[in-house]
Amino acid sequence: MNDRDFLNxxxxxxxxxxxxxxxxxxxxxxxxxxxxxxxIYTEAQNEQRQLYNLMFKKGWYKLEQEDQQKLQQKHQQFYNYTTTQFPYGGGQLQ
Structure with a gap:
């Protein structure tokens, strides 16, 4: 097992x-x-974050940049959902 597999x-x-x-x-x-x-949860969560950061730094955990237009569309979709579906004037996701 190599380092990447072990960290993964x-x-x-x-x-x-x-x-x-x-x-x-x-x-x-x-x-x-x-x-x-x-x-215990907080300690485990911090360990998880450190492992993620290490793998990301080494290029072993890659993320793809999303298109800005797609992000705006999703934002609008969920914003509309919160304003029509949640009680008490939902839409606080601006």
């Missing part, structure tokens, strides 16, 4: 872990347990 596996694991902790946080009814889970 670590990143996928951290994503899985943070997702699981996020669900646990939503279900925790005891405050002390919630705080412990939140602390």
């Amino acid at each position: 596996d670590c990143l996928a694991t951290e994503k899985y872990i943070t997702n699981a902790y996020s669900i646990a946080l939503n279900e925790a009814s005891h405050e002390a347990l919630y705080q412990d889970l939140l602390s």
Whole structure:
């Protein structure tokens, strides 16, 4: 296993872990347990971000730039949705 594969596996694991902790946080009814889970979640999320940054820096995690017109169209689509579907004057996504 090369470095790229190893880091990719670590990143996928951290994503899985943070997702699981996020669900646990939503279900925790005891405050002390919630705080412990939140602390662990935050640490795992920070590790995930560091792995992402390292892979991005090395060119192993690439993102494609989206066309500005497509971004505007999506923004308008979701803005229109929030103003018509959400109660209390939704449309705060400007």
